[in-house]
Amino acid sequence: MILVTGCTGYIGSRLCQRLLASNYKVRGLIRPSEKERAKSLIELGLLPFYGELTDPASLHNIEEDIDLVYHLTGIHSTYHNTYNLYVQGTNNLLQEFKRNPKISVVVASNSSVYSDTQALHIESSKPITNHPFGKITMEMEKSIMDFSENYTIFRIGEVYGEREANPFQACTKGITLIGDGMNYTSKIHIEDVINILIKCIKCFPKGIFNLCDDLPVHQLEFYKLVETLSKTKFIQLKTDMVISERIMLSIHGLRTLNIAMDNTLIKQTMDYEFIYPTYKEGLQFLYENQC
Template sequence: MILITGCTGYIGSRLCKQLLASEYKIRGLIRPSEKVKAQSLIELGLIPYYGELTDPVSLRDIAEDIEFVYHLAGIHSTYHNTYNLYVRGTENLLQEFKRNPKIPVVVASNSAVYSDTQTPHIESSKPITNHPFGEITMEMEKTVMNLSENYAIFRLGEVYGEKEANPFQACSKGITLIGDGMNNTAKIHIKDVINILTKCTKFFPKGIFNLCDDLPVHQLEFYQYVEALSKTTCVQLKKEMEISERIMLSIHGLRTLNIAMDNSLIKQTLNYEFIYPTYKEGLEFLYENQC
């Protein structure tokens, strides 16, 4: 049986559907407050386990019969709440597997662990960051490496795709970028994320891997391509905006980071060919199909 945390999230829900369609038996950790949100997955065959990563007592039986773990839970909140989920929650979860630390564990990390750079980071680049989310993520990664003997940590670029991660839908409401938008960013389409995650059940890639497409792009350039395809003007720059801690930990704050990543290792390890090797192919598909 496979365990998925974050199973009601953008990535987790799509992974659940993909694996259930392939007849895998899936247990999903569901927060009690998300029972309604999880109902459609339960109807597809998801086995619910109600609990909270931040409440170790609620996780006492979660490891029973589990042979594979996807730890995809995430949050954008205050520093305290974010730290509790990513660090304490990860520790609480993996403590339940201490009797069998060799169970494969796939962990969703992120690119905030890297410092500003113009040169794409490879996985052996020393993670140095002064961003609060990056600091939390680095500690989470260390927790995984200390408690698991068989982990795959995926440092995700910014995920885009259909529905709530569709930049065309966001553009219709207006996009605000903090700064001048000329910072590098790493993107990846949700279909490539799900394909890579599902391949892990067949071939487990132990280690740390960057998950992003082939082409780093300036944040502004990405949204200018959205504007060009949709023939709209939607981007507003706030160059002098004061960034609070709450904003810094939000997706808007993360979009201010100047980060480029190299994806060669995951492509070589999994022999993976990206469906959308650059943001242009991904955006063109979204626009043409109105996802």
């Protein structure tokens, strides 16, 4: 049995669909407020477990018969809410597995743990960050490493792909980049994320891994290519925007960081060949098939 937290999220829902289509038994942790959102997954065979990571009493017996955990829950909110979910919520979940510290755990982390520099970050780089989300993430990672003997922590780059993560939606909605947009970032297409997560079942890669494509890119350059393909101008730069705590913890705040990651280790460890090795192939596919 596989447990997926964050099963109704962008990554989690697609992972569950793939797992269920391959006849895996999947239990999904579902917040009571998201019952309707989870309905389509339940119809596919997902076994629902209603509870909240921030409410330890609601997690009782969630570990029963579980062989593998995908811990994919995420949030961008206030510092208090984000800390409670990532750190306290993770600790609450791990407490339910305290009788089985050898359980295999795959965790969705992120690049905010790295320093805000132009250096290419590899997994052996010591996490150093002054970013509030980065500090929360580092504490969450430490909880995983202190608890589990079999953990995989994926520091996932900015995910793009179909539907709500399709950057071509900006063609009609527009997008605002804080600053000059020349911040390096590492992107990854959702299909590559799901493929690597699925591969963990038979090829479990213990340790910490950057999960991103081959080519870091400036945020502005990424969206400029979207503009070029779509023949639409939609980028706005806010060079003098005041960044509040809420914005800093949001995806917009994370886009102000200058973080580029190297993906050599995951490719070598899992012998994985990317479907979309760079953002250029990924955007071209989205434009031709979904935009």
